Amino acid sequence: MHDLSNRRLYLCVSIRDDASDFLPAVLAGGVDVVQLREKVRSDEDRLAAARVMLPICRDFDVPFVMNDSPELALASGADGVHVGQDDVSVARCRELLGEASIVGLSTHAPAEFDAALTQAASYLSAGPIVPTPTKLGRAGTGIDYARDCTARSDRPVFVTGGVNADNIGDLVRAGLRHFVVVRALTEAADPARAARTLRHSLDEALAAL
Numbered sequence: 001m002h003d004l005s006n007r008r009l010y011l012c013v014s015i016r017d018d019a020s021d022f023l024p025a026v027l028a029g030g031v032d033v034v035q036l037r038e039k040v041r042s043d044e045d046r047l048a049a050a051r052v053m054l055p056i057c058r059d060f061d062v063p064f065v066m067n068d069s070p071e072l073a074l075a076s077g078a079d080g081v082h083v084g085q086d087d088v089s090v091a092r093c094r095e096l097l098g099e100a101s102i103v104g105l106s107t108h109a110p111a112e113f114d115a116a117l118t119q120a121a122s123y124l125s126a127g128p129i130v131p132t133p134t135k136l137g138r139a140g141t142g143i144d145y146a147r148d149c150t151a152r153s154d155r156p157v158f159v160t161g162g163v164n165a166d167n168i169g170d171l172v173r174a175g176l177r178h179f180v181v182v183r184a185l186t187e188a189a190d191p192a193r194a195a196r197t198l199r200h201s202l203d204e205a206l207a208a209l
Contacts, residue, residue: 002063002079002102004033004123004156008202009195010180012037012067015049023053026185027060029195030202035082035104037067050076063102070096070103080104080122085112090119104158108141113149124153125180128161147175165198172205 010033016022023034034057038046050066054077057064065080066073070093073081080102081093093103105121107113108128116124126149130140146159156178159171164184171179181198188194 002100002122004063004102004178007032007063007156008178008206009033009199010035010158010178011185012180012182013186014038015041015045016186019049019052020056022191023056024060025192026195027056027062029192030199031062031181031185031195033063033065035065035067036078037082039067043069043072046072047076050078054078065102065104073097073101082106082125090121094120106160107149110145110148113152117153121155123156123158123178124149125158125160126150127159127180129159130162143171143174143176150176150178165194165201168198168201169205172202172209177206 009031011026011031012035015038034053036046036050036053054064063079065082066076066078067082068087070081070088074096080097082104083090083093084106090103090105097103102122104123104125105116105119106125107116113124113126126146127141129143129146140161150157158178158180159176160180163171163179163181168179184198185191185194
């Protein structure tokens with residue numbers, strides 16, 4: 001069973017041709033959960049990418065999660081799956097992957113979060129707190145929603161939406177503790193440096209509490 005309570009920096013990344021270089025760089029910089037979030041490419045491409053990414057994550061003792069499909073998570077040997085409100089149920093994920101696997105569930109509104117608390121998810125996500133290109137068409141929930149979810153939850157709540165080195169300290173001071181990051185690392189000119197900077201800002205804010 002993976003304990004995610006002390007894992008703070010969760011990378012969502014699509015298939016990359018440079019994954020064998022990019023992933024070690026950001027993991028060495030402080031990323032401690034990785035999700036392959038690929039909405040366009042085929043299942044075959046996703047499995048091929050997982051075969052590259054999973055051994056790297058193992059080398060760093062970092063959980064590797066597949067997006068949307070527990071079947072692909074099972075086939076790839078991933079540590080678990082992340083599903084959204086319109087995907088297969090948490091219960092079905094547990095049937096396929098077992099009790100020891102990671103199962104994450106997205107929430108975007110109080111009613112969804114209330115329902116999520118009754119399900120056997122390993123962690124929940126809340127957001128996006130601001131509109132983001134990775135969630136096209138979805139309005140931002142605001143920080144108050146994520147803060148309320150974090151305060152009420154009995155498991156980690158990973159906050160999504162525009163997290164970067166400039167705002168992560170303020171988010172920690174607002175009561176948030178676990179963060180999903182995408183563009184701050186995937187679009188960085190120097191991913192290793194960007195990850196170190198982000199992790200330093202996070203750790204510094206947590207230490208000051």
